[in-house]
Every structure is written in C-alpha cells, then in structure tokens.
Amino acid sequence: MSGNEADRPERPSEVDGTAHLFRALGKIVKVLRKNAGLSQTELAEITHCSEDLISSIERGVRTPQPDFLIRVDPVLHAGGVLIAAVDDVREALTRARVRHPDWFRSFARAEAEAVALxxxxxxxxxxILQTPAYAEAVFRYRRPLYDEETIGKRLADRLARQAIFDVWPGPTMSFVIEESVLRRPLGGRDAFREQLRRVVEVARLRTVHFQIMPNDPDEHPGLEGAFTLLTPKGRREVAYVESYGHARLITDPEEVRMYTERYGIIRAQALTRRESLERIEKMLGEL
Known part of the structure; x- marks a missing residue:
C-alpha cells in the first residue's frame, strides 16, 4: 500500500525531512562503524544494545534515538557529528508525535504509554512493524489517493512509532498475523523481503511473542477484522479497531472482554512462536 529514476515520482523522504533524516543517520552510522573497524556485533556489545538495533538503524528501519547517538558518537570517533544531530532528532520525533491525524491520535498516545500491546x-x-518501503506502498496505493505531502507525513509518523522497541523495559508485546498477509508482496519483491526480515527481527526480541495464523484452519474466531488490545499504565485494558479511517478506542469493560476472549482463542489456534519463525524463514527462502 519502478521505474527509471528520472520518471519516478517524488518520494516521501524528499517531501518530509523526518524520514530522510532517520535514513541518512543510519547510513552515516554504518560508514562510521566500518571506518572504525567494528562489526555490528562488536558495536552492539560496546554500546550495550542489541545487534538487531544496530542493523535496523543502519538500514533506516528503526529510528536512532538521541541517547543512542550520544552513546555511539565517541565509540565511532565521530567527533561530535552524531551528537550534533540530537536536537534535530528530538524535534523530528516530537513533530511526528503531534502530527497523527485526529482520528488516530488517541490510539497513538495510548500505544506510546502502554505496558502491554x-x-x-x-x-x-x-x-508498528512496517519498514519504510512497505509502509510507503501501503500509503501510496490506497484509495482515494494521498498527495505526496500527506504520504510523507504519514510515513514519518509510522516510523516514529517504532521507537517503542528501543525503550527498556519495553511493554509486553504480542502479534498474531494472518499467513495471507505474509504472502502478499506489497511494495515489490525486494521491499517485501526486507519486510519479512524485519518481522523476524522483532519476533526474536525477548519482549515480543509472535505467531502466524495459518491459512488452513476450518474454523476461525477472528473474521470480523483486525484489532489491537492495549493496557495503559495504571489503567484497564482497552481495545482499538479501525476501518477506512474510522477508528474506535473501546473502553467498555464488557466489550473489551469480548476482544480479549477472541484474541485468546486466535492465539490458541495459531502456530507456535517457533513454528511461526520457521514458516517465515521458509517464505524468505522462496523469495
């Protein structure tokens, strides 16, 4: 949701500086790391973060947080170049947080503060799992069409939400994704391969439990559509549903209970975490 560069429409990163900033910083970190003679594993050990985080930042999949830039600058002998970008990153993250469309803002706020998702x-x-190329495809091919400025803003907003994976301790998180979703190559073959790799990265995090709902069950409790369950800190669990820009943040305890029950049954019918990872690895091998 190709062509020659000369004929290519202006990309969101060119319209919205936020997405471009994050990708540019990732490339700079990669060059500095290589110049310092460090592998991703070595840099992760020195800076006390995960190798997945280093890899994702370098590929522009995850946002380099200000504290990461401050910590990594001296390690990579950057001479203050990365630290100089800290204020711009903070401003970009703040701008993205307040720019969500009105109908989505209550969920985005609750998601950022949740202890369970x-x-x-x-x-x-x-x-929250989408790579830049996959997310751009989602926004670019929706109907009615977004203009370039809106695509850029929505893309930057979406990527900024992924900062939640860089927080420790992070919220407890689980995902159940229909297998058909993971076989739909939005954005093209290369973009989709990168997206599946991103799913695997997140699925391997200790704070995340990931499952695939296979295509072959002869009964299914979730045919009414997608939803999210979230528990804000110090408050009851709520549910969020969205369809064509119409969103509901559900707080009624009885209605939330129905979604919780439905999710429990869906998880019980889905593949196990190990089986799900094995299936994605197989899909990657087929691409």
Missing part, C-alpha cells in the same frame, strides 16, 4: 492483523503487517 497485542496486535491481530488480517490485511497488512501492523504499522
């Missing part, structure tokens, strides 16, 4: 996806990879 559970996502069930039936049409596309959940936004």
């Amino acid at each position: 559970h996502y069930y996806a039936v049409q596309a990879v959940p936004g």
Whole structure:
C-alpha cells in the first residue's frame, strides 16, 4: 500500500525531512562503524544494545534515538557529528508525535504509554512493524489517493512509532498475523523481503511473542477484522479497531472482554512462536 529514476515520482523522504533524516543517520552510522573497524556485533556489545538495533538503524528501519547517538558518537570517533544531530532528532520525533491525524491520535498516545500491546492483523503487517518501503506502498496505493505531502507525513509518523522497541523495559508485546498477509508482496519483491526480515527481527526480541495464523484452519474466531488490545499504565485494558479511517478506542469493560476472549482463542489456534519463525524463514527462502 519502478521505474527509471528520472520518471519516478517524488518520494516521501524528499517531501518530509523526518524520514530522510532517520535514513541518512543510519547510513552515516554504518560508514562510521566500518571506518572504525567494528562489526555490528562488536558495536552492539560496546554500546550495550542489541545487534538487531544496530542493523535496523543502519538500514533506516528503526529510528536512532538521541541517547543512542550520544552513546555511539565517541565509540565511532565521530567527533561530535552524531551528537550534533540530537536536537534535530528530538524535534523530528516530537513533530511526528503531534502530527497523527485526529482520528488516530488517541490510539497513538495510548500505544506510546502502554505496558502491554497485542496486535491481530488480517490485511497488512501492523504499522508498528512496517519498514519504510512497505509502509510507503501501503500509503501510496490506497484509495482515494494521498498527495505526496500527506504520504510523507504519514510515513514519518509510522516510523516514529517504532521507537517503542528501543525503550527498556519495553511493554509486553504480542502479534498474531494472518499467513495471507505474509504472502502478499506489497511494495515489490525486494521491499517485501526486507519486510519479512524485519518481522523476524522483532519476533526474536525477548519482549515480543509472535505467531502466524495459518491459512488452513476450518474454523476461525477472528473474521470480523483486525484489532489491537492495549493496557495503559495504571489503567484497564482497552481495545482499538479501525476501518477506512474510522477508528474506535473501546473502553467498555464488557466489550473489551469480548476482544480479549477472541484474541485468546486466535492465539490458541495459531502456530507456535517457533513454528511461526520457521514458516517465515521458509517464505524468505522462496523469495
């Protein structure tokens, strides 16, 4: 949701500086790391973060947080270049947080503050897992069409939400994704391969439990569509549903209970975490 560069429409990163900034910083970190003679594993050990985080930042999949830039600058002998970008990153993250469309803002706020998040996806990879190329395809090919400025803003907003994976301790998270979603190559073969790799990265995090709902069950409790369950800090669990820009943040305890029950049954019918990872690895091998 190709062509020659000369004929290519202006990309969101060119319209919205936020997405471009994050990708540019990732490339700079990669060059500095290589110049310092460090592998991703070595840099992760020195800076006390995961190798997945280093890899994702360098590929522009995850946002380099200000504290990461401050910590990594002296290690990579950057001479203050990365630290100089800290204020711009903070401003970009703040701008993205307040720029969500009105109908989505209450959920985005609740998601950022949640202590537990559970996502069930039936049409596309959940936004919080999407790579830049996959997310751009989601926004670019929707109907009615977005203009270039809106695509850029929505893309930057979506990528900024992924900062939640860089927080420690992070919220408890689980995902159940329909297998059909993971076989729909949005954005093209290369973009989709990168998206599947991103799903695997997140699925391997200790704070995440990931499952695939296979295509072959003869009964299914989740045919009414996608939803998210979230538990804000110090408050009761709530549910979020969205369809064509119409969103509901559900707080009624009885209605939330129905979604919680439905999610529990869906998880019970889905593949195990190990089986799910094995299936994605097989899909990657087929691409």
